Amino acid sequence: MKFNCPSCRLPLLPENINIQTDLALCKDCGGIARISELVDEEFDTSTLSQPPKGAWYRQTMSETIIGATTRHPMAFMMVPFMCVWSGFSLGGIYGTQITNGKFSLMMSLFGLPFLAGTILFGSIALMAVCGKVEVRLRGRRGLVFVGVGFLGWKRALNLDEVDTISEENHTMNYPGSQGVGIVLKGKSRLRFATNLSEARRHFMLNALRAVKSRKV
Ligand SMILES: [Zn+2]
Numbered sequence: 192m193k194f195n196c197p198s199c200r201l202p203l204l205p206e207n208i209n210i211q212t213d214l215a216l217c218k219d220c221g222g223i224a225r226i227s228e229l230v231d232e233e234f235d236t237s238t239l240s241q242p243p244k245g246a247w248y249r250q251t252m253s254e255t256i257i258g259a260t261t262r263h264p265m266a267f268m269m270v271p272f273m274c275v276w277s278g279f280s281l282g283g284i285y286g287t288q289i290t291n292g293k294f295s296l297m298m299s300l301f302g303l304p305f306l307a308g309t310i311l312f313g314s315i316a317l318m319a320v321c322g323k324v325e326v327r328l329r330g331r332r333g334l335v336f337v338g339v340g341f342l343g344w345k346r347a348l349n350l351d352e353v354d355t356i357s358e359e360n361h362t363m364n365y366p367g368s369q370g371v372g373i374v375l376k377g378k379s380r381l382r383f384a385t386n387l388s389e390a391r392r393h394f395m396l397n398a399l400r401a402v403k404s405r406k407v
Contacts, residue, residue: 194229197354198222203229228355228376239398243390248398254333257398258325259384259391261337266319273309273316280305324384326399335383344383350403352378358396373399 194203196217208215208226215224239248246259284302288295317339327333331350337343354377360370372385373396384392 194224194226196220196222197224197229228357238394239401242394242398245388246391246394248394253329255328255402256325257328257395257402258323259387259395261318261322261324261386263319263386263388266316269312269316269319273313277305277309277313281309318386322386324387324395326395328402335381337383337386346381346383348375348381349378353403356396356399356403358392375399 194208194215195201196203196215196219199217199220199222201217201219203215203217203224207218210226213226215226215229216222217224242248242259245262247256249256281302284298284305288298322337322339322343325336326348327336328348328350333348335346335348338345353375355375357374357376358371359374359382370385371389371392372382373392375381384395387395
């Protein structure tokens with residue numbers, strides 16, 4: 192392990208790094224840093240050419256693409272469940288109103304939680320079938336995408352405004368979430384990839400660190 196001070200960028204001396212307390216003291220600027228949030232400067236870039244199944248790292252003429260699929264075996268249970276659950280609840284509540292040609296306010300209001308549930312669990316099921324998490328960069332700037340095809344969540348990303356790339360526990364758990372996500376901290380804070388398997392998440396984390404430290 193080799194770390195640089197996040198404030199002044201000079202190498203931290205091994206005797207000033209305390210793994211037990213997770214703290215490092217910089218002799219040059221007097222800054223104190225959390226070791227868990229530092230970038231390991233000795234990251235082995237050769238691992239980028241061997242991504243785990245379902246993850247990728249691509250370097251084109253203009254773009255760097257780091258991504259992973261959110262595909263999950265849970266889909267085998269969730270998709271049939273969703274079809275039956277949504278079919279019965281929404282079909283029963285709204286379908287009967289449509290076939291009878293009669294609008295019922297009470298029934299429609301009663302159905303709203305089922306509609307919300309269908310949208311929420313439907314999108315989780317869709318992510319488990321064919322979703323992806325992808326970071327696309329042109330130079331130091333680009334975006335983070337989480338979704339299916341072109342539909343999804345997008346956030347702008349500027350690596351020069353990111354100080355640390357780390358993993359963090361997620362407090363809100365939902366089906367498909369692994370409880371841990373990638374967190375980019377700096378000028379702003381970005382958390383994503385909570386629905387990736389551990390191997391894919393670690394690959395993305397390390398690839399982002401490598402790209403940030405301009406080793407690739
Ligand atoms: Zn320093």
